[in-house]
Amino acid sequence: MASVPGHRHVALRALPARPTRPTEVAGEVARYLGALSILLVGAVHAQQYYGAYFSVVPTIGTLFLLSFVGSGVVGTVLLAPVRRLGRNAGDLILVLAALGAIGIAVGSLASLLWSEYMPLFGFMESGYRLAIVLALLFDALTTVFLGLFVLIVARNHAAHSPITTERKAR
Numbered sequence: 459m460a461s462v463p464g465h466r467h468v469a470l471r472a473l474p475a476r477p478t479r480p481t482e483v484a485g486e487v488a489r490y491l492g493a494l495s496i497l498l499v500g501a502v503h504a505q506q507y508y509g510a511y512f513s514v515v516p517t518i519g520t521l522f523l524l525s526f527v528g529s530g531v532v533g534t535v536l537l538a539p540v541r542r543l544g545r546n547a548g549d550l551i552l553v554l555a556a557l558g559a560i561g562i563a564v565g566s567l568a569s570l571l572w573s574e575y576m577p578l579f580g581f582m583e584s585g586y587r588l589a590i591v592l593a594l595l596f597d598a599l600t601t602v603f604l605g606l607f608v609l610i611v612a613r614n615h616a617a618h619s620p621i622t623t624e625r626k627a628r
Contacts, residue, residue, distance in 0.1 A: 485610035489552065492603030493536035496559040498596040499566060500529025506589055517579040525566055532559040536604075549611050556604040563600035566593060 506512045507522040535555040541548030570593055573583045583590065 481610055481614065485607055485614070488603045488607040488610065489536055489556070492556065492559065492600055492607055493533045495596050495600040495603055496529050496536070496563060497533035499563055499593065499600055500526045500533065502589055502593045502596060503529065503566070510589065515581055518581045521569070521579075525562060528558070528562050532556075532562065549615065553608055553611055556608050560601055560604050560608075563597040563604075567597035567601070570594065570597075 503522045504526040507519060507526060512522050513519045532555045536552060536559065540551045543551070569578055570583065570590065572578050573581060576582065
């Protein structure tokens with residue numbers, strides 16, 4: 459208990475331990491870089507929706523808006539300190555957010571590539587302007603970083619599962 463002058467004793471809650479193993483550090487780096495990447499995916503879609511007037515393109519405009527909102531939600535969750543809810547609950551929330559972000563990024567990437575070669579909901583892209591290059595880049599980075607994060611979390615949980623621990627004891 460910490461003592462504060464003029465006040466009763468205040469119990470301080472310890473923060474979760476920092477990552478110590480190299481794979482844990484790599485997982486956290488991948489998590490935060492993936493969160494940044496998906497937020498940038500959303501930013502590109504927001505700019506295109508509002509600044510490039512995709513808001514008036516039927517269906518595609520709605521999808522840009524949904525991508526912006528969804529990217530903001532999963533990106534924020536990935537940045538939030540959810541492991542304070544407990545390691546298992548926090549990891550579950552983070553993995554679900556990472557999978558959601560990967561889904562947004564892969565869907566965006568596939569839709570963009572499709573629309574380069576044939577109409578998608580009546581809309582077709584032509585050429586690789588800056589917004590398209592950035593979308594391709596951030597979609598790919600999101601998928602790689604958060605895919606790595608999910609694999610590291612799964613590996614760490616498998617290494618600490620009761621079945622794995624029991625096998626090591628034999």
